[in-house]
Amino acid sequence: MAWIIPTENDLLTTLSETELATYRAAALAGGQADPVAPTLAQVVDLVRGYVGAYRSNTLGDAGTIPQKLLAPLIDLVAVRLPQRVGVPPKDVRKAAGDQAVRLLEQVAAGVFNIEEPDEASTEITSAPKPTIAAHRARFNWRREEGV
Numbered sequence: 001m002a003w004i005i006p007t008e009n010d011l012l013t014t015l016s017e018t019e020l021a022t023y024r025a026a027a028l029a030g031g032q033a034d035p036v037a038p039t040l041a042q043v044v045d046l047v048r049g050y051v052g053a054y055r056s057n058t059l060g061d062a063g064t065i066p067q068k069l070l071a072p073l074i075d076l077v078a079v080r081l082p083q084r085v086g087v088p089p090k091d092v093r094k095a096a097g098d099q100a101v102r103l104l105e106q107v108a109a110g111v112f113n114i115e116e117p118d119e120a121s122t123e124i125t126s127a128p129k130p131t132i133a134a135h136r137a138r139f140n141w142r143r144e145e146g147v
Contacts, residue, residue, distance in 0.1 A: 002067055002115070002117075002118060002120065003060035003065060003117040003119075004065065004067050005063050005064050006044060006072065006073055006074075007040075008020075008036055008040065009123040010074060011036070011074055011077060011078070012016060013071075013074060014074045014075065014078050015081070017109065020036065020081075020093075023035060023036070023081045023084070023087075024036060025086050026085040026086075026087075027084065027085050030147070032085075035081060035084040035085065036081070037080055039077055039080050039084060040077055041063075042080070043073050043077050043080065044063060044065055044073065046076070046078075046104075047069050047072070047073050048065060050104040050105070050107050050108045051065070051069070051107055051108075051114060053107075053108035054070060054107065054108055055062060056089045056110060057110075058116055058117060058120050059117065059120070060117030060118070060119060061117070061119050064117065065096070066114040066115055066117075067115075068114055068115065069103075069104070069107070069114065070130075071100075072103050073100070075093070075096040075097050075099070076097050076100050076101070078093045078097070079094055079095070079096075079097035080092050089131060
């Protein structure tokens with residue numbers, strides 16, 4: 001499996017065309033911008049954040065996610081889009097979104113395995129951890145005996 005760039009067409013595996021058009025129309029009628037592309041981009045960044053949280057994971061090119069995480073990404077978008085236009089998400093979608101977050105937490109903990117990208121990103125995934133090494137004492141009670 002590869003790293004992919006999620007598209008609006010991917011959303012149609014969970015949302016119907018009518019539902020997606022309704023959310024878009026509600027946002028545009030309220031004088032807002034199209035909510036689909038920004039919401040999709042935000043959730044892609046969120047998923048990449050969870051992936052990058054585990055030190056051993058390597059991020060792919062900007063805007064890409066592991067294909068294994070496409071379904072959780074879509075579940076999160078399906079929760080956020082209705083909220084964006086002021087409609088509470090359905091209970092089934094909210095439960096799927098909660099399950100998606102739990103899976104992403106497993107990715108961040110290194111429990112859920114993802115594939116390595118074909119092209120690694122140069123993005124820094126986390127701050128380096130400081131390493132502090134204690135120095136070895138040159139003197140101890142045996143060397144100082146009789147001093």
